[in-house]
Amino acid sequence: ALAFLARPRAARIPLKGRHVLITGGSSGIGLAMATAAAREGARVSILARNAARLEEARGAIRAATGQDVGVHAADVRDADAVAGALAEAGPVDVLVCNHGVFVPQELEKQEMEEVKWMVDINLMGTFHLVKAALPAMKERTKETRLPASIAIMSSQAGQVGVYGYTAYSASKFALRGLGEALQHEVIADNIHVSLIFPPDTETPGFAEENKRRPELTNIIAGSSGGMKADDVARKALDGIKSGKFIVPCNFEGAMLAVATAGLSPQSSPLTAFLEIIGAGIMRFAAICFQFNWFMTIENWYAKNKKHA
Numbered sequence: 001a002l003a004f005l006a007r008p009r010a011a012r013i014p015l016k017g018r019h020v021l022i023t024g025g026s027s028g029i030g031l032a033m034a035t036a037a038a039r040e041g042a043r044v045s046i047l048a049r050n051a052a053r054l055e056e057a058r059g060a061i062r063a064a065t066g067q068d069v070g071v072h073a074a075d076v077r078d079a080d081a082v083a084g085a086l087a088e089a090g091p092v093d094v095l096v097c098n099h100g101v102f103v104p105q106e107l108e109k110q111e112m113e114e115v116k117w118m119v120d121i122n123l124m125g126t127f128h129l130v131k132a133a134l135p136a137m138k139e140r141t142k143e144t145r146l147p148a149s150i151a152i153m154s155s156q157a158g159q160v161g162v163y164g165y166t167a168y169s170a171s172k173f174a175l176r177g178l179g180e181a182l183q184h185e186v187i188a189d190n191i192h193v194s195l196i197f198p199p200d201t202e203t204p205g206f207a208e209e210n211k212r213r214p215e216l217t218n219i220i221a222g223s224s225g226g227m228k229a230d231d232v233a234r235k236a237l238d239g240i241k242s243g244k245f246i247v248p249c250n251f252e253g254a255m256l257a258v259a260t261a262g263l264s265p266q267s268s269p270l271t272a273f274l275e276i277i278g279a280g281i282m283r284f285a286a287i288c289f290q291f292n293w294f295m296t297i298e299n300w301y302a303k304n305k306k307h308a
């Protein structure tokens with residue numbers, strides 16, 4: 001029955017010879033995805049703000065793969081700049097909205113300016129990209145008759161709220177709403193949406209984040225095992241190629257995907273089956289995890305009051 005019901009229908013989205021545009025492609029997960037996609041024979045374009053870092057990334061990708069990538073300097077907060085960069089890059093087959101910023105802090109202490117900055121880049125930036133890329137993408141799927149993809153980089157903090165991440169989690173949860181609604185709107189054009197949910201990943205951005213991370217954020221995020229950027233990139237690209245809507249990256253991520261399946265699209269009958277069977281068990285696991293987190297928070301506050 002699930003083989004009949006699962007929607008949208010499973011798709012194979014090839015990368016070889018196709019145009020893959022990756023935002024935040026000059027660093028961390030984006031750079032790892034750009035390198036892996038170039039190695040698979042895709043025509044790769046990367047977009048970020050800093051032109052010098054883009055050139056550096058282009059050199060690193062050329063050294064690793066022998067392939068040249070297109071570079072586009074733009075701030076995703078600037079809709080006109082994004083539209084200009086996409087016009088320059090040409091029609092896209094696989095759009096990877098991976099750019100992102102993250103500064104963890106308790107909301108009470110965090111400046112509203114910093115909250116808005118995260119929402120503007122992580123959420124509004126993705127709107128600008130999709131709006132700019134979609135018309136040419138649709139034309140292109142008509143021409144090539146091949147399925148296309150819009151991939152969005154969320155985070156496990158976009159599946160569960162985490163201490164210190166009010167702004168960041170909000171921006172990443174929001175991408176799921178965008179993605180679910182967008183999938184309805186673009187399926188008629190054979191475009192598949194993928195949401196990627198990595199755990200803590202070793203990247204330059206993560207090294208910066210760690211300088212300011214509250215201890216409780218560290219402890220709770222540590223419930224999910226850390227990963228290397230190359231391994232996240234591999235999971236992300238495999239998920240995109242098989243047209244998966246939800247793309248978990250590690251074992252805890254697979255559990256989170258079942259626990260938070262909700263009403264998301266599911267093209268795999270097997271995964272749908274696991275979600276149905278796992279729902280009750282994973283809800284129980286989730287309650288155990290929350291018990292643990294709340295105990296940790298309680299103890300931490302008790303201890304720190306004593307020292308105050």
Ligand SMILES: NC(=O)C1=CN([C@@H]2O[C@H](COP(=O)(O)OP(=O)(O)OC[C@H]3O[C@@H](n4cnc5c(N)ncnc54)[C@H](OP(=O)(O)O)[C@@H]3O)[C@@H](O)[C@H]2O)C=CC1
Nearest residue numbers: 024026027028029048049050076099100155200201203205
């Ligand atoms: N590392 C981690 O632990 C995890 C990361 N993620 C997500 O993965 C994505 C990549 O993270 P990671 O590789 O660690 O990040 P990095 O900080 O290493 O790289 C971020 C990239 O995004 C670009 N970028 C940032 N702001 C803008 C902007 N306004 N306009 C255009 N480009 C921008 C940066 O270039 P420039 O500054 O030059 O613009 C850079 O290329 C993010 O969305 C992040 O939220 C999810 C889970 C865990």
Ligand SMILES: CCCCCCCCCCCCCCCC(=O)[C@@H](N)CO
Nearest residue numbers: 102155156157200221223224255259286
């Ligand atoms: C039901 C079963 C539950 C399974 C375990 C749940 C574990 C949840 C851990 C949440 C980790 C959040 C990391 C965010 C990383 C990130 O995005 C930042 N590094 C910024 O980039």
